[in-house]
Amino acid sequence: MKIIKEKHAFLMRWTHWVNFPVLTIMIWSGLFIYWANDAYGISIFGFTLIKFFPQWFYDYFHIPGRLAEGMAYHFLFMWFFFINGLLYLAYTIFSGAWRELIPKRNSFKEAWLVLLHDLHIRKTIPPQKKYNAAQRIAYTAIIVMGIGSVLTGLAIYKPVQFYWLCWLCGGYHFARILHFTLTIGYVLFFVIHIIQVILAGWNNFRSVISGFEVINTKTEIKPEPSPVEKTDEQDGNK
Template identity: 35%
Template sequence: MHWVNAATMLVMITSGWGIYDDDVIIRGFHFSSFWRLGDWAAWSLNWHFAGMWVLVINGLAYLIYGLATGRLRERLLPIRMSDLIRTVVDTLHLKIAHEDITVYNAVQKLLYIGVILAAIAQVVTGLAIWKPVQFSGLVSLLGGFQTARVLHFVGMAAIVGFVIVHVALALLVPKTLWAMLSGGPCLAVRGEGSEGQLQQGHPT
């Protein structure tokens, strides 16, 4: 699900940049053709409206699976302020290696929840600007068509910001990459130099 989502997000973001370029929101700010999917707006739109199905179906499957199995709650909650502060302090001391990659730290939890909400918001604002007459109530709730369009752009920027941090950190902690490619660890690795105590990966 993660890699389907990663590929789809790449399609949605780069084709979105192609659509954006037809009528820019920030004057003078364009995406060069290198960054655009689709050689002009018609094909960027076709990519965008094809990708949306994969994004929504994969996203729904992820959320339903995550909620039904309790995986989302188990992995992403609770977020404690003390954990948050400790993670930030650790990171500032460049201690970013995860001893157990199956347990997310507080900052990770916050960012993962944030990006899930941003993706949901993108679907909502996307629906509003795709069908502003059929969903005119939603559009006025969002503050009008042009505001909804800007919100859709801001949502994209938030997701892109997340992706940059997410990929950079995953590359810094290569253990996680291997785990993702191989399907994830089902068992915690013994902490190095520790008293040999096994860490329980999942409180199942």
């Protein structure tokens, strides 16, 4: 017997799918800007491990010499990124969906168990509701990162008018490093996110488009409670 279980609200799905192309464009145009002064890399004891970015990378994506274009795209799509993010935040706060999202006291401990389970080291997974402990941490972090990108972006965009913000971000130089690092963070998040989505399968993926999951119950016809369950803070103990 199949039942429909509501999972993601419309606004969550809408902002998720708007954010994907908008963030891609922001990263793409951001590369045009970064190229003009590509000062960052990772080195240990003077030995350069990674240079952001190697020439083949720039050439492959046709990055060089497009600073003006990059700024023009970046300063248009920043509005969509900001407004979409604001919409998501407002929805999450006012709907109470944040209760399902933000990490709980035991999430950090549980996230290890989730990781061990995902790596096939541990057989069982701690009981969860909408998001498991690792998801709570990852999805909250990505929202905090989004806020960070807007704030550090504004700090390097208008460092004189928003001098207080620039100061809060650790100064012009550091704000630019943070802005860049957050972008690298999105790319790493994206890779893991895609792998997890593939592993989680179709039912999970569909829920981010149509909003529901289909659950197979073993029992025969039995009246199910309302598909939208009330948030239960005790869910970890169920």
